[in-house]
Amino acid sequence: MGLSIEEQKAVDRFRQAVAEPSMTQLVVLDFWAEWCGPCKALAPVLEKVCADYADKGVVLAKLDVDQEPFIAAQFQVRSIPTVYAVFQGQPVADLTNARSESQLRAVLDQLLAKLPVQPGSAPVPDLAPLLAMGEEVLAAGEAERAQSIFAQILEMDPDSAAAVAGLARALLAAGQVEEAGAVLDPLDPKLAADPLIAQARAALALAKDRPADNELAALRAAAAADPADMEAQLAFANAAFAAGEREPAAETLLRMIAADRAWNEGAARAKLLQIFEAVGLEDPWVAATRRKLATILFG
The missing domain is CATH 3.40.30.10 (Glutaredoxin)
Structure with a gap:
């Protein structure tokens, strides 16, 4: 009142x-x-x-x-x-x-x-604050803590696509690629069809290309030595994104598209779009990078 x-x-x-x-x-x-x-x-x-x-x-x-x-x-x-x-x-x-x-x-x-607590009988609480906190923690680089938050959400709501996807991405951020696959593989068809799950699967596919540190250094050196070598540029972009270096990966792909957008049936653009899907189309970094792509494609 x-x-x-x-x-x-x-x-x-x-x-x-x-x-x-x-x-x-x-x-x-x-x-x-x-x-x-x-x-x-x-x-x-x-x-x-x-x-x-x-x-x-x-x-x-x-x-x-x-x-x-x-x-x-x-x-x-x-x-x-x-x-x-x-x-x-x-x-x-x-x-x-x-x-x-x-x-x-x-x-x-x-x-x-x-207390007469009754496990599992209460309605599912509003999980939006916990989901937001999990995303904030993950964005801050605290992958293990993010895993804990998303796992807790799944205890409360096992059908939360956002929590499943968040847990998978947190595992990927911690370099636990096989564990992320184990989270995403057994999902029922309805949950698997959610766009957030598709985003996590795209991130998983890219993460499987993650190289060892010395291999990434070699690919970086090869790409820098011959900017006209498209195969070397693409190999470095793949490895860089899988290693968590999305900015160098995207800049390399954008340069490739500007130089020859049709090379290898548009492989550079296809890879960049795959990265956009993995990161999430609503992500500010994706929005900024898409504007750079549009400038190259349309002037």
Whole structure:
């Protein structure tokens, strides 16, 4: 009563992400912020333990105090990280001081022994914040932590194409190509048809070309020694992207297209489009590189 429109929206988001799941499950509610170093240090502990306890009815909810100041104020959050256990809409324990895995597990075991938590019976919470966090962590180069986040999401929603694709891309970023293939290969046809899965498969196909460091150095040297050697340029572009050097790979392919767009039935352009699909057409880098391609093709 008496809430502004923005405050009511904040309450609705909280109800969907925390209050409703907590009716039957134990929600670990983490108040954090992007600028908070201790929050980032605690996050992997919370993510791992909550993922391990998912089959016992424990779920993790993240609340950015900068994005949700009204909710943070209702919980009287004065410093971060602040972590509560929430059950049936009410805080039942302050977990803030449980900073290690063993401490957090001990507290959760005590709570689960007392509370009528019902594993798996709650509606799937809003996973968008966790998915966004996983993408941010992956973009920051923290591949192992991203794996943990996407794996936790899959515990809550095994049919999340975004989480499957995110886990596969996190594995690829960590150089675990076979493991990424194992994630993508056994999918049912409906899930496999999702565009995000197609993007991850494209990234997997390119990652399989990943060379050893000395091989990449040799390919780089060969391409630099003879810019007119299209085979050498393409070989380097393939290897460079597979090794995570997408900018050199794209610039090499763009130079090839500018020099001879028809070479080898348009192989350079085809490879560049494959890279676009692997990275994602909505990615800002892809958008910028596509503009460079359009300038070459159309002037």
